[in-house]
Amino acid sequence: MTDSASDIFSALAHPTRRQILQDLKDGEMAAGEIVARFNATGPTISRHLSVLRQAGLVTERRDANRILYSLVGERLALSVGDFLSTVCPEQIVLREVRKRSSSRPTEIQA
Incomplete structure:
Protein backbone atom coordinates (compact mmCIF):
# COMPACT_ATOMS: atom_id res chain seq x y z
CA MET A 1 0.00 0.00 0.00
CA THR A 2 1.38 3.42 -0.91
CA ASP A 3 1.94 6.15 1.67
CA SER A 4 -0.95 8.06 0.12
CA ALA A 5 -3.29 5.10 0.59
CA SER A 6 -1.99 4.65 4.14
CA ASP A 7 -2.80 8.29 4.88
CA ILE A 8 -6.31 7.85 3.53
CA PHE A 9 -7.03 4.68 5.48
CA SER A 10 -5.55 6.22 8.64
CA ALA A 11 -7.81 9.23 8.15
CA LEU A 12 -10.81 6.94 7.72
CA ALA A 13 -9.98 5.01 10.90
CA HIS A 14 -11.66 7.48 13.24
CA PRO A 15 -15.48 7.69 13.39
CA THR A 16 -15.45 11.48 13.81
CA ARG A 17 -13.51 11.90 10.58
CA ARG A 18 -15.85 9.54 8.75
CA GLN A 19 -18.81 11.57 10.01
CA ILE A 20 -17.18 14.82 8.85
CA LEU A 21 -16.79 13.32 5.36
CA GLN A 22 -20.45 12.26 5.39
CA ASP A 23 -21.49 15.76 6.49
CA LEU A 24 -19.47 17.31 3.66
CA LYS A 25 -21.05 15.13 0.96
CA ASP A 26 -23.86 17.67 0.55
CA GLY A 27 -21.47 20.57 0.02
CA PRO A 43 -9.30 22.29 18.57
CA THR A 44 -10.20 18.57 18.52
CA ILE A 45 -12.30 18.97 15.37
CA SER A 46 -9.59 21.17 13.88
CA ARG A 47 -7.09 18.32 14.34
CA HIS A 48 -9.50 15.90 12.64
CA LEU A 49 -9.91 18.33 9.74
CA SER A 50 -6.14 18.64 9.49
CA VAL A 51 -5.77 14.85 9.19
CA LEU A 52 -8.43 14.78 6.47
CA ARG A 53 -6.75 17.66 4.64
CA GLN A 54 -3.30 16.03 4.84
CA ALA A 55 -4.79 12.84 3.39
CA GLY A 56 -6.24 14.88 0.52
CA LEU A 57 -9.84 14.01 1.42
CA VAL A 58 -10.94 17.60 2.07
CA THR A 59 -9.88 21.00 0.81
CA GLU A 60 -10.14 24.29 2.59
CA ARG A 61 -10.54 27.84 1.40
CA ARG A 62 -10.74 31.10 3.24
CA ASP A 63 -13.70 33.43 2.91
CA ALA A 64 -12.91 36.54 4.96
CA ASN A 65 -12.54 35.19 8.51
CA ARG A 66 -14.16 31.80 7.83
CA ILE A 67 -12.50 28.59 6.69
CA LEU A 68 -14.71 26.53 4.38
CA TYR A 69 -14.17 22.81 3.88
CA SER A 70 -15.16 20.66 0.91
CA LEU A 71 -15.05 16.93 0.27
CA VAL A 72 -12.64 15.59 -2.36
CA GLY A 73 -14.86 12.60 -3.12
CA GLU A 74 -13.05 11.45 -6.23
CA ARG A 75 -9.80 10.95 -4.27
CA LEU A 76 -11.61 8.84 -1.71
CA ALA A 77 -13.42 6.81 -4.37
CA LEU A 78 -10.27 6.18 -6.41
CA SER A 79 -8.16 5.18 -3.41
CA VAL A 80 -10.71 2.85 -1.90
CA GLY A 81 -11.60 1.49 -5.35
CA ASP A 82 -7.94 0.78 -6.15
CA PHE A 83 -7.51 -1.03 -2.86
CA LEU A 84 -10.66 -3.11 -3.35
CA SER A 85 -9.61 -3.98 -6.89
CA THR A 86 -6.32 -5.28 -5.51
CA VAL A 87 -7.76 -7.42 -2.74
CA CYS A 88 -11.10 -8.29 -4.39
CA PRO A 89 -10.55 -8.52 -8.16
CA GLU A 90 -14.04 -9.96 -8.52
CA GLN A 91 -15.37 -6.50 -7.61
CA ILE A 92 -14.21 -5.26 -11.02
CA VAL A 93 -16.17 -8.03 -12.74
CA LEU A 94 -19.25 -7.36 -10.62
CA ARG A 95 -19.05 -3.64 -11.39
CA GLU A 96 -18.93 -4.37 -15.13
CA VAL A 97 -21.89 -6.75 -14.88
CA ARG A 98 -23.89 -4.09 -13.01
CA LYS A 99 -22.99 -1.45 -15.62
CA ARG A 100 -24.13 -3.70 -18.45
CA SER A 101 -27.34 -4.62 -16.63
CA SER A 102 -28.25 -1.02 -15.90
CA SER A 103 -27.55 0.10 -19.48
CA ARG A 104 -29.97 -2.43 -20.98
CA PRO A 105 -33.44 -1.10 -21.72
CA THR A 106 -36.04 -2.58 -19.43
CA GLU A 107 -38.83 -4.61 -20.96
CA ILE A 108 -42.33 -3.30 -20.55
CA GLN A 109 -44.59 -5.79 -18.79
CA ALA A 110 -48.15 -6.01 -20.07
Whole structure:
Protein backbone atom coordinates (compact mmCIF):
# COMPACT_ATOMS: atom_id res chain seq x y z
CA MET A 1 0.00 0.00 0.00
CA THR A 2 1.38 3.42 -0.91
CA ASP A 3 1.94 6.15 1.67
CA SER A 4 -0.95 8.06 0.12
CA ALA A 5 -3.29 5.10 0.59
CA SER A 6 -1.99 4.65 4.14
CA ASP A 7 -2.80 8.29 4.88
CA ILE A 8 -6.31 7.85 3.53
CA PHE A 9 -7.03 4.68 5.48
CA SER A 10 -5.55 6.22 8.64
CA ALA A 11 -7.81 9.23 8.15
CA LEU A 12 -10.81 6.94 7.72
CA ALA A 13 -9.98 5.01 10.90
CA HIS A 14 -11.66 7.48 13.24
CA PRO A 15 -15.48 7.69 13.39
CA THR A 16 -15.45 11.48 13.81
CA ARG A 17 -13.51 11.90 10.58
CA ARG A 18 -15.85 9.54 8.75
CA GLN A 19 -18.81 11.57 10.01
CA ILE A 20 -17.18 14.82 8.85
CA LEU A 21 -16.79 13.32 5.36
CA GLN A 22 -20.45 12.26 5.39
CA ASP A 23 -21.49 15.76 6.49
CA LEU A 24 -19.47 17.31 3.66
CA LYS A 25 -21.05 15.13 0.96
CA ASP A 26 -23.86 17.67 0.55
CA GLY A 27 -21.47 20.57 0.02
CA GLU A 28 -19.06 23.03 1.52
CA MET A 29 -19.27 23.82 5.23
CA ALA A 30 -17.63 26.38 7.49
CA ALA A 31 -15.37 25.08 10.25
CA GLY A 32 -17.76 26.46 12.88
CA GLU A 33 -20.68 24.56 11.35
CA ILE A 34 -18.68 21.34 11.47
CA VAL A 35 -17.66 21.90 15.09
CA ALA A 36 -21.30 22.56 16.07
CA ARG A 37 -22.30 19.06 14.89
CA PHE A 38 -20.04 17.33 17.43
CA ASN A 39 -19.73 17.05 21.17
CA ALA A 40 -16.02 17.93 20.98
CA THR A 41 -13.90 21.03 21.30
CA GLY A 42 -12.99 23.24 18.37
CA PRO A 43 -9.30 22.29 18.57
CA THR A 44 -10.20 18.57 18.52
CA ILE A 45 -12.30 18.97 15.37
CA SER A 46 -9.59 21.17 13.88
CA ARG A 47 -7.09 18.32 14.34
CA HIS A 48 -9.50 15.90 12.64
CA LEU A 49 -9.91 18.33 9.74
CA SER A 50 -6.14 18.64 9.49
CA VAL A 51 -5.77 14.85 9.19
CA LEU A 52 -8.43 14.78 6.47
CA ARG A 53 -6.75 17.66 4.64
CA GLN A 54 -3.30 16.03 4.84
CA ALA A 55 -4.79 12.84 3.39
CA GLY A 56 -6.24 14.88 0.52
CA LEU A 57 -9.84 14.01 1.42
CA VAL A 58 -10.94 17.60 2.07
CA THR A 59 -9.88 21.00 0.81
CA GLU A 60 -10.14 24.29 2.59
CA ARG A 61 -10.54 27.84 1.40
CA ARG A 62 -10.74 31.10 3.24
CA ASP A 63 -13.70 33.43 2.91
CA ALA A 64 -12.91 36.54 4.96
CA ASN A 65 -12.54 35.19 8.51
CA ARG A 66 -14.16 31.80 7.83
CA ILE A 67 -12.50 28.59 6.69
CA LEU A 68 -14.71 26.53 4.38
CA TYR A 69 -14.17 22.81 3.88
CA SER A 70 -15.16 20.66 0.91
CA LEU A 71 -15.05 16.93 0.27
CA VAL A 72 -12.64 15.59 -2.36
CA GLY A 73 -14.86 12.60 -3.12
CA GLU A 74 -13.05 11.45 -6.23
CA ARG A 75 -9.80 10.95 -4.27
CA LEU A 76 -11.61 8.84 -1.71
CA ALA A 77 -13.42 6.81 -4.37
CA LEU A 78 -10.27 6.18 -6.41
CA SER A 79 -8.16 5.18 -3.41
CA VAL A 80 -10.71 2.85 -1.90
CA GLY A 81 -11.60 1.49 -5.35
CA ASP A 82 -7.94 0.78 -6.15
CA PHE A 83 -7.51 -1.03 -2.86
CA LEU A 84 -10.66 -3.11 -3.35
CA SER A 85 -9.61 -3.98 -6.89
CA THR A 86 -6.32 -5.28 -5.51
CA VAL A 87 -7.76 -7.42 -2.74
CA CYS A 88 -11.10 -8.29 -4.39
CA PRO A 89 -10.55 -8.52 -8.16
CA GLU A 90 -14.04 -9.96 -8.52
CA GLN A 91 -15.37 -6.50 -7.61
CA ILE A 92 -14.21 -5.26 -11.02
CA VAL A 93 -16.17 -8.03 -12.74
CA LEU A 94 -19.25 -7.36 -10.62
CA ARG A 95 -19.05 -3.64 -11.39
CA GLU A 96 -18.93 -4.37 -15.13
CA VAL A 97 -21.89 -6.75 -14.88
CA ARG A 98 -23.89 -4.09 -13.01
CA LYS A 99 -22.99 -1.45 -15.62
CA ARG A 100 -24.13 -3.70 -18.45
CA SER A 101 -27.34 -4.62 -16.63
CA SER A 102 -28.25 -1.02 -15.90
CA SER A 103 -27.55 0.10 -19.48
CA ARG A 104 -29.97 -2.43 -20.98
CA PRO A 105 -33.44 -1.10 -21.72
CA THR A 106 -36.04 -2.58 -19.43
CA GLU A 107 -38.83 -4.61 -20.96
CA ILE A 108 -42.33 -3.30 -20.55
CA GLN A 109 -44.59 -5.79 -18.79
CA ALA A 110 -48.15 -6.01 -20.07
